Amino acid sequence: MIEKIFQLTGRLVQIVIQNPSDLQHVIGTANWAAGEIFDPVADTRTFKHVNVLDICEGTQRWTLQSFPSVGASVSPMECAALAALAHLVNAKAIFEFGTYKGVSTTQLALNVAEGGMVYTLDLPEDHPAYTxxxxxxxxxxxxxxxxxxxxxxxxxxxxxxxxxxxxxxxxEAPYLESMDLVFVDAAHSYEYVKNDSEKGWKMLRPGGVIAWHDCVASHRDVVKYLKECGHDIKLVGGTALAYSIKP
Ligand SMILES: C[S@@+](CC[C@H](N)C(=O)[O-])C[C@H]1O[C@@H](n2cnc3c(N)ncnc32)[C@H](O)[C@@H]1O
Incomplete structure (x- = not known):
């Protein structure tokens, strides 16, 4: 550890001498990592990490669709993780909290089993009030x-x-235990994550999988809920996508 601190200090001094503006990149990265660790509630390191390729064994044919960058949507790696989860449970019925422009909905629709359906919930556009x-x-x-x-x-x-x-x-009553996959990505306040996750859990069949987007320090409430909920949570490496299988 001491050796690494000396190495880092040496490099920082060298950067200051050569081109101080390069420090911005180093400090930005360090700050992001420090933010993850600084607040124990938001620290995601305690979750089990899973490689996207290990979500389901063997080989699957995933279908993904790229879009020009859309803010507040899943990343390409998260699209792959959603596809893998859909194949893991051979999902025929999928429920999504938070449609937005439809980037994640599209990946789910592309990977739902033959004859399956993706139900996606969002606020009414003419009256987007929330309680x-x-x-x-x-x-x-x-x-x-x-x-x-x-x-x-x-x-x-x-x-x-x-x-x-x-x-x-x-x-959620009409959908109880009918979903193979539930994806939670609507509002990210603690109250909404809890509400959506609890409803999602009830809609999930035993053996089904529930996934959450934004399991990352900047969405403290999501991490907080996932630590408290008591489910066996796994975080997909290189993403902010967490999931749990209903026993
Ligand atoms: C982060 S975006 C979803 C992104 C989408 N899953 C994707 O990856 O492309 C969150 C969406 O949740 C919706 N939302 C926010 N609060 C909601 C609520 N109380 N009920 C239903 N939908 C809500 C927003 O309108 C927004 O479209």
Missing amino acids: LPIPKPEERAIAAEGGKGILIPRDLLNKVTFLSADSATFD
Whole structure:
């Protein structure tokens, strides 16, 4: 450890001498890592980490669709993880909290089993009111945006059922234990993550899989809930995607 600290100090001094503006990159990376560790509630290192290729054994044919960068959506590696999870449970019925433009919905629709359906829930566009707190202004701005599901290719629309409601008032009763895969990615406040996860868990069949986006220090409430919920949580390496299999 001491040796590494000396090495780092030497390199930092060298960077300051050569080109001090390069420090920005080093400090940015270090700050991000320190943020992960600084707050024990947000520290994701305690979760079991799984390689995306180890989610399901053998080889599968995943189908992914790329999009020009869409903020607040799953990354390409997370798209692959969602595809792997769909294949892991041979998902025929999938429920998603948080459609937004449809990037993750598309990956789910591409990998749902033959004859299957993706149910995706978002706030009504003409009345995007919600009942539980959403403290982050950037999340409230996304919630108020129109064009939900707009990027989903037309040829996949027969595999997608759009549901329009505040997840806090959404009634999960008609879907109990009917879902093979649930994906939680709507509002990220503690109250909403708890609400959506508990409803999602009830909708999941035994042996089904529930996944959460944004299991990362910058979404402290997501990490906090996942640590408290008591499920066996795994985090997919190189992503902010966590999942758990219902016993
Ligand atoms: C982070 S985006 C989802 C991104 C999407 N899963 C993807 O990867 O492409 C969150 C979405 O959740 C929706 N949302 C926020 N609060 C909600 C609520 N209370 N009920 C239903 N949907 C909500 C927002 O309108 C927004 O479209």
